[in-house]
Amino acid sequence: MVILWAVIGLIAGAIIAAAAMWLYLKPRTEEAYATLQQEIETKKKETEKESATIIRTAQQEAKQMRHEAEKVAERRYQDLARAEERVDARNSKLDQQTKKLEQREQVLNKRQSRLDRRQNEMDKIAQKHRAQLEEVAAMSSDDAKQLLLQDVEKESRQDMARLMREIEDQAKETAESKARQYIAMAIQRVASDQVAEITVSTVPLPKEEMKGRIIGRNGRNIRAFEQAAGVDVVVDDTPEAVTVSSFDPVRREVARRAMERLIVDGRIHPARIEKLIKDAQKEVEKDIKEAGDQAAYEANVHGLHPQILAMLGRLKYRTSYGQNQLHHAVEAAKIASVLAAELGANVEMAKMGGLLHDLGKAMDHEQEGTHAQLGADYAKRFKVPNIVINAIASHHHEVEQDSVEAIIVEAADAISGARPGARRESLENYIKRVRTLEEIATAFEGVESAYALQAGREIRILVKPGKIDDLGSMRLSKDIAKTIEDSMQYPGQIQVTVIRETRAVGFAK
Secondary structure (H helix, E strand, C coil): CHHHHHHHHHHHHHHHHHHHHHHHHHHHHHHHHHHHHHHHHHHHHHHHHHHHHHHHHHHHHHHHHHHHHHHHHHHHHHHHHHHHHHHHHHHHHHHHHHHHHHHHHHHHHHHHHHHHHHHHHHHHHHHHHHHHHHHHHCCCHHHHHHHHHHHHHHHHHHHHHHHHHHHHHHHHHHHHHHHHHHHHHHHHHCCCCCCCCCCCCEEECCCCCHHHHHHCHHHHHHHHHHHHHCCEEECCCCCCEEEEECCCHHHHHHHHHHHHHHHHHCCCCHHHHHHHHHHHHHHHHHHHHHHHHHHHHHHCCCCCCHHHHHHHHHHHHCEECCEEHHHHHHHHHHHHHHHHHHHCCCHHHHHHHHHHCCHHHHCCCCCCCCHHHHHHHHHHHCCCCHHHHHHHHHCCCCCCCCCHHHHHHHHHHHHHHHCCCCCCCCHHHHHHHHHHHHHHHHCCCCEEEEEEECCCCEEEEEECCCCCCHHHHHHHHHHHHHHHHHHCCCCCCCEEEEECCCCCCCCCC
16 A cells, blocks of 8 residues: 555656646747747748849849840840841842843854854855866865875975985084094093092901990890991991991991991990081091082182082092092082083083082982982072073983073083093993993884993984884984983993995896
């Protein structure tokens, strides 16, 4: 019972405590709720005011944008209206022009109709006259025309052949003696030594074991040398010698000098190789400049740009058929000077053209194009006179010769290259050139046989007299010479002689 009453007391106390708590918290809860409700109303009013402000601002901006859009639309409408006016005006102008063209076409059609009628009448009259002539002559017009053409062609061919022979005989009488005199005088006054110089690309070794040192460990020395000098080095072909090979004669000379110094020095390693090659390059560049200055001094040509003299000096290490090109340039300048003085031409321009005519050979391994065109383009960059530029570009007839000085330069080049001892070529090239000459000549129709003479400087051609007449012989010589010029490369010039011989054989019984 005690426990029961205790439990009842606890429950009653809890109920009383809960009722007291509720009576205490109720007014406070209602007060907090009222405060929260008031804050919500305040925030709601502020939000409504802000929303109204934003709406008014957006309405103003939309109104302004609409106003601007209306202005842009109005301007575009005006532009379109003006464009339509221009198009309408142009269309009306085109319509007027079209009408004028149609009227003109109608007038031309009427005029063409009248012309066609007149032409038909004239054709009828001409046919009538032709028929009357054929009736009188008892021969058709085609037969008469063919007969007349045959007679005229026969007489013209005979007259042409006779006139060509007379002109050639007269030119030979006056030109051969003068040309022989001028050439002999030029060669006599500019008598130089026969050329025996050739570019050296072989370096002798003091002993065979030096090749191993040049090659180096695993080939590092020879690779470093070839990379630094830009050449190929051959160490196995020739005993006690090293061969240096390169298309560039200047690089080959640099490599040769550097190799000789390495052999004398004995210290062969990549660092030493690079240093000696740089030293050799400086020496060769100095020699090139001095060679160009010396060549201009010997040829008595002044006022050339230093860059041209430096490029000219590179010809010291260039040869053609064994002839040193720098010596050839100086010799051609002297011969051109003599010829120009005898012919009354500009001596200074002829000398300069002779000295610079092969300038492109110093660079033709580096660039595309013929040496004549390369030399002319290079000289043009340094304001060389136009007469000299044309002489350089035309000395192999790649362009037209504009002056007598250009012809003199070409002649001087041929004289210097064709004189005895000036140039030489290998037996294989000689045989190939001679055989090619004969094959070119025998390929023409009517040629019976052909023979190359005077070391390939002359070719004599025997033709069949029944197939080729005198005029055809002259034309054949020109055609063969043109074919040789277009398909072959050769020093000097080649004389083409065509022989036509008619033999009459009789027997006395």
